[in-house]
Amino acid sequence: MSAVLEIEGLRKTYRSRKRGVRHALDGFDMRVEAGQVHGFLGPNGSGKTTTLRTLLGLIRPNGGRMAILGQELPHALPAVAGQVGAIVESPQFFPHFSARDTLGLLAQAGELPRQRVDEVLELVGLRDRAGERVKTYSLGMKQRLAVASALLKNPKLLILDEPANGLDPGGIREMRGLMRDLSENGMTVVLSSHILGEIQLICDSVTIISLGRRVAFGPVEQVLAAHSQGSVRVRLEAVSDLSQAADALTRAGVRVATEPDHLMLSGVDKPATVSRLLAEQGLYVSELTPVAVDLESVFLELTATAPVPGQHRQVDQSAKVDQTGTAGGWGA
Amino acid sequence: MSLFVTELRRLGKRRVTRLMLVLLVLGLATVATAFSFSSEKLSPAAVAEAEAKANNDYQTAMTEWKRTIAECEAAAGRGENTEDRYGPNCGKDYQPQPDMFEAKWYLPYQFDFRAEFPLFIAVFAASVALFGFIVGASFVGAEWNTGGMMNLLLWRPKRLTVLGTKLAALLTTVFGLTVVLGALWTAAFWLIASQRGSTAKMTGGVWQSIGLDGLRALGMTLLVAAVGFALASLGRHTAMALGAAVGIFAVSEIGIRIAVAVLGVQFGDRYVLSTYAQSWFLKQAELFDYDTCQFSQGACEPATYMVTWQQSAVVFGVALVGALVAAFWTMRRRDIS
Ligand SMILES: Nc1ncnc2c1ncn2[C@@H]1O[C@H](COP(=O)(O)OP(=O)(O)OP(=O)(O)O)[C@@H](O)[C@H]1O
Ligand SMILES: [Mg+2]
Numbered sequence: 001m002s003a004v005l006e007i008e009g010l011r012k013t014y015r016s017r018k019r020g021v022r023h024a025l026d027g028f029d030m031r032v033e034a035g036q037v038h039g040f041l042g043p044n045g046s047g048k049t050t051t052l053r054t055l056l057g058l059i060r061p062n063g064g065r066m067a068i069l070g071q072e073l074p075h076a077l078p079a080v081a082g083q084v085g086a087i088v089e090s091p092q093f094f095p096h097f098s099a100r101d102t103l104g105l106l107a108q109a110g111e112l113p114r115q116r117v118d119e120v121l122e123l124v125g126l127r128d129r130a131g132e133r134v135k136t137y138s139l140g141m142k143q144r145l146a147v148a149s150a151l152l153k154n155p156k157l158l159i160l161d162e163p164a165n166g167l168d169p170g171g172i173r174e175m176r177g178l179m180r181d182l183s184e185n186g187m188t189v190v191l192s193s194h195i196l197g198e199i200q201l202i203c204d205s206v207t208i209i210s211l212g213r214r215v216a217f218g219p220v221e222q223v224l225a226a227h228s229q230g231s232v233r234v235r236l237e238a239v240s241d242l243s244q245a246a247d248a249l250t251r252a253g254v255r256v257a258t259e260p261d262h263l264m265l266s267g268v269d270k271p272a273t274v275s276r277l278l279a280e281q282g283l284y285v286s287e288l289t290p291v292a293v294d295l296e297s298v299f300l301e302l303t304a305t306a307p308v309p310g311q312h313r314q315v316d317q318s319a320k321v322d323q324t325g326t327a328g329g330w331g332a
Numbered sequence: 333m334s335l336f337v338t339e340l341r342r343l344g345k346r347r348v349t350r351l352m353l354v355l356l357v358l359g360l361a362t363v364a365t366a367f368s369f370s371s372e373k374l375s376p377a378a379v380a381e382a383e384a385k386a387n388n389d390y391q392t393a394m395t396e397w398k399r400t401i402a403e404c405e406a407a408a409g410r411g412e413n414t415e416d417r418y419g420p421n422c423g424k425d426y427q428p429q430p431d432m433f434e435a436k437w438y439l440p441y442q443f444d445f446r447a448e449f450p451l452f453i454a455v456f457a458a459s460v461a462l463f464g465f466i467v468g469a470s471f472v473g474a475e476w477n478t479g480g481m482m483n484l485l486l487w488r489p490k491r492l493t494v495l496g497t498k499l500a501a502l503l504t505t506v507f508g509l510t511v512v513l514g515a516l517w518t519a520a521f522w523l524i525a526s527q528r529g530s531t532a533k534m535t536g537g538v539w540q541s542i543g544l545d546g547l548r549a550l551g552m553t554l555l556v557a558a559v560g561f562a563l564a565s566l567g568r569h570t571a572m573a574l575g576a577a578v579g580i581f582a583v584s585e586i587g588i589r590i591a592v593a594v595l596g597v598q599f600g601d602r603y604v605l606s607t608y609a610q611s612w613f614l615k616q617a618e619l620f621d622y623d624t625c626q627f628s629q630g631a632c633e634p635a636t637y638m639v640t641w642q643q644s645a646v647v648f649g650v651a652l653v654g655a656l657v658a659a660f661w662t663m664r665r666r667d668i669s
Contacts, residue, residue, distance in 0.1 A: 058482060058669065060667060077489040078488075078489050088486075091479055093479070094480045097345065105338050108334055109484065110487045110488075
């Protein structure tokens with residue numbers, strides 16, 4: 001399979017006189033194969049939108065390489081723009097134009113036939129409201145219009161930044177079906193979203209970003225498998241011993257997440273080693289279960305953004321990987 | 333080309349454009365209509381009446397003058413001081429002259445196309461320029477502000493082409509409007525002149541001069557529209573252009589006026605923008621320096637300084653190029669988010 005989207009070592013640095021420099025993208029890599037639905041995940045402020053904006057030529061990177069459909073960006077952007085449909089973070093439209101006018105003007109600028117406008121309006125379910133001014137639309141209706149504008153050119157690569165934002169449950173399910181249809185017809189879809197259940201359902205592969213660097217990537221099953229292998233739930237006979245156990249395990253190199261009544265371990269090869277390690281400390285295990293993880297827990301673990309009781313995690317508090325750490329495949 | 337047509341269509345669809353166009357047409361129509369009532373065609377009877385009235389007033393003044401001299405001389409004969417009350421020599425030097433009572437001053441106002449239409453060209457150009465500024469600024473400002481620009485750039489990722497095409501669409505619209513409305517405006521005033529005024533002495537040369545005035549007016553409307561567009565694009569907001577316009581006006585018309593007055597700069601008005609606007613429309617603006625007057629030596633001949641329309645062209649040209657270069661430069665360089 002060939003790559004529709006390739007990003008290597010992308011860097012974007014924001015400088016402000018007051019707050020100094022912020023590395024929004026810090027050597028970010030990404031690769032999307034043709035025909036896939038690719039999930040693009042990351043905590044708030046990790047650099048998803050920045051990546052997509054850079055890709056679309058809206059902001060200028062400080063370094064790195066990007067290519068879409070084998071063509072180098074930003075140089076070849078005008079040539080490939082006709083094959084890339086995109087919405088970037090709740091796009092806004094001129095409020096006094098109707099949906100049909102808005103799309104009509106875009107279609108005209110892109111030299112598309114007019115009937116294409118009605119086709120996409122039908123597709124996103126706005127047919128009967130297309131004559132009304134965008135100003136009067138609800139959030140979800142605006143989002144549907146945005147998706148329609150991205151679909152208008154019948155692109156080879158569809159980039160959607162949080163398309164489910166504001167959609168009703170029916171709309172989300174419809175969107176899921178739409179994505180599947182589109183990818184079956186050969187369209188490649190890059191989807192950024194925080195609704196991980198949704199991503200797990202529709203995506204073939206994912207890239208997870210944290211603080212501007214890739215922390216995991218690959219087919220969804222592989223990412224899940226890589227992280228469910230060593231996942232173990234541990235309960236002790238005495239709940240009060242949990243913190244002592246957590247310390248001991250952490251010292252032994254096991255990744256530990258402390259829950260109110262149990263510990264979640266990851267990166268454990270043989271569960272038996274855990275019970276032996278704890279027994280050496282005089283701690284007795286009442287439950288030791290390997291767990292099948294879902295994408296959400298893998299995400300929380302990889303990005304280190306799982307909520308910790310009694311703490312309020314601030315944005316930008318998430319996993320930071322070494323520049324070299326991402327080279328080895330899925331999962332750091 | 334498709335982008336250009338799209339942008340023309342977008343401009344035409346905008347509410348601001350439509351609203352401002354209605355206001356512009358209504359405003360111009362009101363001025364023309366109101367003005368047509370103030371002008372009155374002069375009949376021979378009216379001219380004769382005015383002449384009689386002028387002569388009558390002249391005679392009255394003469395009588396009064398003679399009466400005053402007689403009164404003064406009588407007083408002088410009584411040995412009173414007449415200097416304070418009647419002036420030196422009993423005011424004999426102030427004999428009323430016939431040319432102080434010209435008949436035309438007694439005539440009702442009659443519009444003279446040849447002499448006065450150029451002024452109305454300036455009125456027209458100022459109105460259309462205001463229209464162009466507001467429409468041009470909001471055309472690109474609202475687009476930035478609502479994310480429309482970003483949407484468009486996803487379709488046409490060539491930033492300079494997009495901005496340039498928008499500007500071209502704006503200028504084409506303003507050009508078309510100026511030409512069409514300008515023709516109507518000229519026709520309206522020609523009608524007023526021929527029905528209720530005078531179209532005398534309209535030689536080919538006069539028409540040519542009016543044509544040139546029209547061309548300069550057209551240049552002004554395009555320039556102001558382009559500057560409004562550039563300012564709004566620079567600030568990425570309509571209000572930015574309006575704010576800048578108010579700021580420039582305040583600095584130039586108030587700030588600089590005060591500064592040159594305080595510093596005592598000779599011909600300070602040559603640093604004020606409106607001087608150049610004036611000279612652009614009227615081909616030249618003459619500045620006077622009354623401080624050089626020697627009033628003690630009778631009539632004053634103040635020093636003068638001439639601002640020509642060519643100088644205005646340079647000033648406005650530099651402003652235009654500066655604004656456009658800045659707008660396109662930032663369009664190329666700045667991130668869009
Ligand atoms: N114009 C800007 N100036 C300065 N910093 C910026 C700018 N735009 C983005 N950033 C910073 O870059 C980082 C990445 O932002 P980005 O919008 O890409 O996050 P995101 O992954 O899309 O987050 P979210 O999930 O909340 O949408 C953030 O720390 C943000 O504060
Ligand atoms: Mg985002």
